[in-house]
Amino acid sequence: MISTELNAKPFFICIYISFLLFLGHYCSSQKTCPSCGSIEVPYPLSTHPNCGDPGYSLRCDSQSQKLYFEALNGSSYLVTRIMASFQRMVVQPSPWLPGKCVTQDMLVSEGLWLNQTLPFNITSSNTIFLFNCSPRLLVSPLNCTPTSLCHHYLESSGHIEAKRALQCASGPDPCCTFIAGGMPSAYKIRLHSSGCKAFRSILHLDPEKPADEWEEGLEIQWAPPPELVCQSQLDCSGASKCSPSGANSLSRCLCNKGYNWDPVLGKCLRKKKNTRASVIIKVIVGVISIFTLALATAAITFRKSWKNSNQAKLMKAREDMLKSNNSGKPAKIFRLKEVKKATNDFSRDRLLGSGGFGEVYKGEFPDGAVVAVKSAKVGNIKSTQQVLNEVGILSQVNHKNLVRLLGCCVEAEQPLIIYEYISNGTLHDHLQGKYSTFLDWKTRLKIALQTAEALAYLHSAAYTPIYHRDVKSTNILLDDDFNAKVSDFGLSRLASPGLSHVSTCAQGTLGYMDPEYYRNYQLTDKSDVYSYGVVLLELLTSQRAIDFSRDQDDVNLAIYVSQRASDGAIIEVVDQRLLGKEPSVNILKSFKLFSDLAFACLREKKVDRPGMKEVVQDIQSIIQTMDQETVAKEVSVEII
Numbered sequence: 001m002i003s004t005e006l007n008a009k010p011f012f013i014c015i016y017i018s019f020l021l022f023l024g025h026y027c028s029s030q031k032t033c034p035s036c037g038s039i040e041v042p043y044p045l046s047t048h049p050n051c052g053d054p055g056y057s058l059r060c061d062s063q064s065q066k067l068y069f070e071a072l073n074g075s076s077y078l079v080t081r082i083m084a085s086f087q088r089m090v091v092q093p094s095p096w097l098p099g100k101c102v103t104q105d106m107l108v109s110e111g112l113w114l115n116q117t118l119p120f121n122i123t124s125s126n127t128i129f130l131f132n133c134s135p136r137l138l139v140s141p142l143n144c145t146p147t148s149l150c151h152h153y154l155e156s157s158g159h160i161e162a163k164r165a166l167q168c169a170s171g172p173d174p175c176c177t178f179i180a181g182g183m184p185s186a187y188k189i190r191l192h193s194s195g196c197k198a199f200r201s202i203l204h205l206d207p208e209k210p211a212d213e214w215e216e217g218l219e220i221q222w223a224p225p226p227e228l229v230c231q232s233q234l235d236c237s238g239a240s241k242c243s244p245s246g247a248n249s250l251s252r253c254l255c256n257k258g259y260n261w262d263p264v265l266g267k268c269l270r271k272k273k274n275t276r277a278s279v280i281i282k283v284i285v286g287v288i289s290i291f292t293l294a295l296a297t298a299a300i301t302f303r304k305s306w307k308n309s310n311q312a313k314l315m316k317a318r319e320d321m322l323k324s325n326n327s328g329k330p331a332k333i334f335r336l337k338e339v340k341k342a343t344n345d346f347s348r349d350r351l352l353g354s355g356g357f358g359e360v361y362k363g364e365f366p367d368g369a370v371v372a373v374k375s376a377k378v379g380n381i382k383s384t385q386q387v388l389n390e391v392g393i394l395s396q397v398n399h400k401n402l403v404r405l406l407g408c409c410v411e412a413e414q415p416l417i418i419y420e421y422i423s424n425g426t427l428h429d430h431l432q433g434k435y436s437t438f439l440d441w442k443t444r445l446k447i448a449l450q451t452a453e454a455l456a457y458l459h460s461a462a463y464t465p466i467y468h469r470d471v472k473s474t475n476i477l478l479d480d481d482f483n484a485k486v487s488d489f490g491l492s493r494l495a496s497p498g499l500s501h502v503s504t505c506a507q508g509t510l511g512y513m514d515p516e517y518y519r520n521y522q523l524t525d526k527s528d529v530y531s532y533g534v535v536l537l538e539l540l541t542s543q544r545a546i547d548f549s550r551d552q553d554d555v556n557l558a559i560y561v562s563q564r565a566s567d568g569a570i571i572e573v574v575d576q577r578l579l580g581k582e583p584s585v586n587i588l589k590s591f592k593l594f595s596d597l598a599f600a601c602l603r604e605k606k607v608d609r610p611g612m613k614e615v616v617q618d619i620q621s622i623i624q625t626m627d628q629e630t631v632a633k634e635v636s637v638e639i640i
């Protein structure tokens with residue numbers, strides 16, 4: 001008897017303890033984690049699999065009792081502050097390596113990389129300073145000028161010793177400033193040996209404040225947590241049910257019908273019914289919108305009657321302008337009625353595209369002629385100007401690789417220009433894979449040559465030199481045989497003979513713009529050569545001229561490719577499909593010659609760039625290199 005009693009007691013104690021553990025385990029699955037040192041760890045952040053939400057993991061170092069945010073590739077960042085109600089926290093950028101302007105995470109992980117499948121990202125409240133950068137960043141879209149705020153930070157924030165400040169931005173090695181957030185900087189701040197080697201971040205930077213009052217730290221936000229993790233119904237409130245949910249076979253307390261999950265309060269709330277207040281608001285909004293509509297209608301009616309009286313005058317002025325611009329044979333004047341009919345009254349399904357200054361429609365005339373009709377934006381005087389300019393210039397030029405202008409229509413409220421229709425879309429869309437056919441290397445060389453010929457013609461063969469001013473892959477159209485047709489002379493100006501440059505406001509497209517033109521607002525034929533160089537790189541790599549999904553210092557294609565080239569890795573950025581299985585020596589040679597030509601076009605100083613005529617010759621000789629290969633192949637086939 002005694003012995004059984006003695007045996008039973010530990011048995012029950014054991015059961016009791018395991019029951020407690022069991023309960024404890026269940027409760028903790030929806031529990032907030034304990035503080036880590038002096039920092040509270042609010043739900044859903046999790047320092048242990050048994051608390052918080054496992055998707056929101058942080059590391060609490062057991063020895064130092066400090067909280068760390070772990071990024072990819074082995075870097076962790078000290079958490080200094082958590083703002084639970086905003087779902088944000090602040091971490092400290094990586095410590096410096098002794099005596100250098102390089103941070104630890106540069107060596108460990110090439111900067112800060114977040115796992116994009118986790119719910120954390122970098123907020124746009126952060127102004128990032130990049131230090132110890134390569135000089136090539138000077139021509140990037142980042143602000144790396146001497147007036148950039150990062151210089152101010154280095155000199156007067158008191159956070160950087162004078163010696164290190166000198167290393168961080170000295171002479172040719174700039175420091176750069178940019179605002180984080182958005183792709184891809186929401187998930188990484190990249191450092192590398194040929195880019196920048198350290199970064200710091202300021203929260204809600206106010207440039208008016210003295211630099212020593214700027215708050216340092218990198219703010220990271222997390223997505224609102226999903227429903228609580230549960231193992232049985234015991235873990236869930238009455239308004240929810242423990243059910244399997246989503247990935248990794250976790251169960252969660254999913255809210256019952258009529259309830260919604262409130263991620264901030266962390267519970268299921270009854271769905272809102274229409275309250276009296278919301279009904280009143282709806283009525284007020286309704287009344288206001290009816291009133292606004294009435295007012296707008298009245299205004300439009302008024303404008304129309306005013307316009308009609310001006311219309312005739314305007315039309316006359318435009319026709320005069322067109323004539324005065326046009327020294328060659330006049331462009332045909334189309335009637336608005338016929339253009340409307342041809343474009344099915346400008347129906348949306350005829351829209352070919354919309355550019356900086358208006359829209360392009362496809363039109364079909366009763367005689368079967370297919371045209372492209374370009375319209376200027378309504379009421380935008382500058383656009384109207386650009387359109388008339390374009391008509392004047394285009395009706396003077398005639399080259400097989402320039403889009404032909406058929407005429408225009410100045411009757412409409414917005415002037416319309418009628419071009420020949422080019423059937424096969426833009427070079428840009430082809431390179432970006434919007435068509436099923438892949439442009440092979442030979443076709444790309446042909447497009448490069450024809451574009452160069454068209455530009456050479458504009459620069460030198462025409463009566464007065466014409467600068468295109470907006471050479472880019474979206475302005476190079478292709479016909480069914482993949483012949484290039486250069487379009488969009490909207491930004492062109494006729495240069496007076498004898499003037500070496502035309503000084504105008506900077507226009508053009510980011511990523512294609514001549515850096516000299518940018519700085520001095522000086523427009524020359526060499527500005528077109530620069531933009532053409534960017535197109536060559538697009539042909540070589542099939543990448544976009546500006547692409548913010550590349551690393552922050554690789555956004556600009558010209559910089560990106562020239563950097564790879566100077567690392568001796570040009571072949572890595574060539575569109576790999578052009579290489580085929582076993583690229584021949586000749587094809588590799590042609591890539592090299594082609595990229596060398598592109599870099600020559602992209603030279604910093606315009607006097608160092610070749611003229612368009614030289615470019616034509618260079619491309620012709622590259623094509624010959626390729627043809628020799630074909631001959632060689634044929635010969636070898638014959639021998640076999």
Ligand SMILES: *[C@@H]1O[C@H](CO)[C@@H](O)[C@H](O)[C@H]1NC(C)=O
Nearest residue numbers: 072073108109110111113115
């Ligand atoms: C860091 O990790 C990401 C994802 O695993 C990887 O793509 C990247 O190359 C890594 N970077 C370094 C420097 O190892």
Ligand SMILES: *[C@@H]1O[C@H](CO)[C@@H](O)[C@H](O)[C@H]1NC(C)=O
Nearest residue numbers: 055072073114115116117118
């Ligand atoms: C990113 O997080 C997911 C989900 O936790 C994980 O499965 C994956 O392995 C992580 N990726 C890397 C590169 O660590």
Ligand SMILES: *[C@@H]1O[C@H](CO)[C@@H](O)[C@H](O)[C@H]1NC(C)=O
Nearest residue numbers: 121182183186221222223224
């Ligand atoms: C960053 O996370 C927030 C919250 O989940 C989200 O709203 C935002 O779209 C994310 N930003 C990016 C660039 O993914």
